[in-house]
Amino acid sequence: MAATAKLICTACGQGNRIPLDRSGDNPKCGVCGAGLITGKVAELDVQTHDKATRTDELPLLVDYWAPWCGPCRMMAPEFAKAAQSLSGRARFAKINTEDHPQISQRLGIRGIPLLILWHKGREVARLAGARPAAEIARFVQEAQVGV
Numbered sequence: 597m598a599a600t601a602k603l604i605c606t607a608c609g610q611g612n613r614i615p616l617d618r619s620g621d622n623p624k625c626g627v628c629g630a631g632l633i634t635g636k637v638a639e640l641d642v643q644t645h646d647k648a649t650r651t652d653e654l655p656l657l658v659d660y661w662a663p664w665c666g667p668c669r670m671m672a673p674e675f676a677k678a679a680q681s682l683s684g685r686a687r688f689a690k691i692n693t694e695d696h697p698q699i700s701q702r703l704g705i706r707g708i709p710l711l712i713l714w715h716k717g718r719e720v721a722r723l724a725g726a727r728p729a730a731e732i733a734r735f736v737q738e739a740q741v742g743v
Contacts, residue, residue: 599615599616599617600613600614600615600616601613601614601616601619601652601653601654602651602652602653603623603632603633603648603651603652603653603654603687604644604647604648604651604652605625605627605628605630605632606630606638606639606640606644606648606687606689607625607628607630607638608625608627608628608630609643609644609647610625610626610627610628611647611651612625612626612627612632614632614633619633619654619684619685620633620683620684622634632687633654633683633684633687634683635679635680635683635684636676636679636680636688637659637672637675637676637679637688637689637690638687638688638689638690639689639690639691639692640658640689640690640691641691641696642691642696642698642699645658645689645691645696645699648689648714649714649717649719650717651717652687652714652715652716653715653716654685654686654687654715655685655686655687655713655714655715655720655736655739656686656687656688656689656713656714656715657678657679657686657687657688657689657711657712657713657714657732657736658688658689658690658691658711658712658713658714659671659672659675659688659689659690659691659709659710659711660690660691660693660699660700660703660705660708660709660710660711660712661690661691661692661693661708661709662692662693662694662708663692663694664694665708665709667708667709667725667726668708668709668726670726671709671726671727672690674726674727674728674729674732675688675690675711675729675732676688677729678729678730678732678733678736681729681733682733682736682737686736693705693708707724707725709724709725709726710722710723710724711723711724711727711732711735713735713736713739715739720739721735721739723735
């Protein structure tokens with residue numbers, strides 16, 4: 597039997613199990629039909645953030661940002677490039693810390709942009725500050741979480 601991974605749909609919050617050998621085939625949520633591994637950056641709310649960071653069995657890199665933050669806005673296209681380059685091997689998402697300040701408080705976030713890599717329910721690593729796409733991708737790959 598093929599190895600599988602559990603992923604939370606970033607659109608509806610439903611748990612899905614996908615075969616890992618088919619992760620590059622654009623798997624879709626069994627409930628809402630949204631793509632689970634799209635190579636794009638998903639926008640999270642608090643509930644979906646919490647479910648995905650606790651549950652996802654594929655590495656999940658979350659960008660903690662705010663719209664008033666110049667470095668956050670500058671890094672957004674680079675974050676999207678890194679998401680595309682690691683499509684099928686990691687998922688990328690972002691959460692607005694201005695709209696969801698409880699996330700910053702709970703995770704002890706003191707400055708943004710901040711990238712936190714999550715895997716199988718635990719925080720693996722943090723990377724502070726705006727970074728180019730190549731550095732973001734290298735950060736995920738060097739964390740040695742199956743990428």
